[in-house]
Amino acid sequence: QPHGATLTSTTGVNSEDLSGSVIVGTGTYTDVPGGQVAWSFDHINYISQNDTVDIIITKAAATIVVADYEGIYDGQPHGATLTSATGVNSEDLSGSVIVGTETYTDVPGGTVNWRFEHNNYEAHNGTVDIVITKANPICSISGYTGVYDGDPHGASGSCTGVKGETLTILDLGEIFTNMPGGTA
Numbered sequence: 001q002p003h004g005a006t007l008t009s010t011t012g013v014n015s016e017d018l019s020g021s022v023i024v025g026t027g028t029y030t031d032v033p034g035g036q037v038a039w040s041f042d043h044i045n046y047i048s049q050n051d052t053v054d055i056i057i058t059k060a061a062a063t064i065v066v067a068d069y070e071g072i073y074d075g076q077p078h079g080a081t082l083t084s085a086t087g088v089n090s091e092d093l094s095g096s097v098i099v100g101t102e103t104y105t106d107v108p109g110g111t112v113n114w115r116f117e118h119n120n121y122e123a124h125n126g127t128v129d130i131v132i133t134k135a136n137p138i139c140s141i142s143g144y145t146g147v148y149d150g151d152p153h154g155a156s157g158s159c160t161g162v163k164g165e166t167l168t169i170l171d172l173g174e175i176f177t178n179m180p181g182g183t184a
Contacts, residue, residue: 001089002028005037005053018043029055032120060088062121066099066114068128073135075163077103080112080128093118104130135162141172143184152177155184 004027010018021043029035034057040050065083079102085093096118104110109132115125141157154175159167173184 002030003034003055003057004028005039005055007039010041012043012046018046021046027055029057032057032059057120059120059122062087062093062096062116062118062124064093064097064114064116064124064126066097066126066128068112068130069109070129070131070133072133073107073162075105075161077105078109078130078132079103080114080130082114085116087118087121093121096121102130104132107132107134137161137167139170144181148179150177153181 005024007019007022007024010022012018018041022039022041024039025037027035027037034055036052036054038050038052040048042048062085064085067081067083069078069080071078080099082094082097082099085097087093093116097114097116099114100112102110102112109130111127111129113125113127115123117123137159138161139157139159141155143155144153146153152175155172157170157172159170161167174182175184176182
C-alpha cells in the first residue's frame with residue numbers, strides 16, 4: 001500500500017488550530033526502503049518552518065511453500081515443486097522463487113535447495129527432501145516336486161520391476177539332488 005506523511009495536529013500558543021497553515025507533500029512510497037516527504041508551515045503570527053519526514057518501509061515476510069516428495073520407487077524422476085509464494089496482499093511472488101532443478105529417480109532420493117529474493121520481502125531459503133523408498137517387485141517363484149532322477153533341482157521363477165522390467169538379481173536359494181530335498 002502507498003504510505004506518505006500525515007499531519008496529526010498543529011496548534012498555536014492559545015491551542016488554536018493552525019492546520020490550515022501546514023502544507024504536507026503528497027509524495028507516497030509503496031516499496032522498501034521508503035523515502036522522504038517535505039512539509040512546510042507558514043503563518044503570519046508564527047515563524048515559518050519546513051523540514052522532511054521519513055517514510056520508512058521495512059521488508060515484510062512472504063509465505064513460501066515448496067513441496068517435497070515422498071513416495072515409493074516408480075522409475076520416474078522426482079524433484080521439488082513450488083506450491084505457492086504470496087505476499088502481504090496475497091499477490092503472487094512465484095517469479096522471485098528459484099527452486100533447484102535436481103531430480104532423483106532412485107532410492108534413497110536426495111535434497112533440493114530453493115531461495116526467495118524480492119526487494120520488498122525478507123530473503124528466505126530452504127531445502128526440501130526427496131525421499132524415495134524401495135518398491136516391492138512382482139515375483140513368481142515355484143519349487144520343485146518330482147521323483148529322484150540324479151539331477152540337481154531348486155526353485156525357479158522370476159521377478160519384474162515397477163516398469164515391467166526383468167530384475168536379474170534373484171537368488172533362488174539352494175539346489176538339491178538327493179532325497180528328501182529341502183527348502184530353498
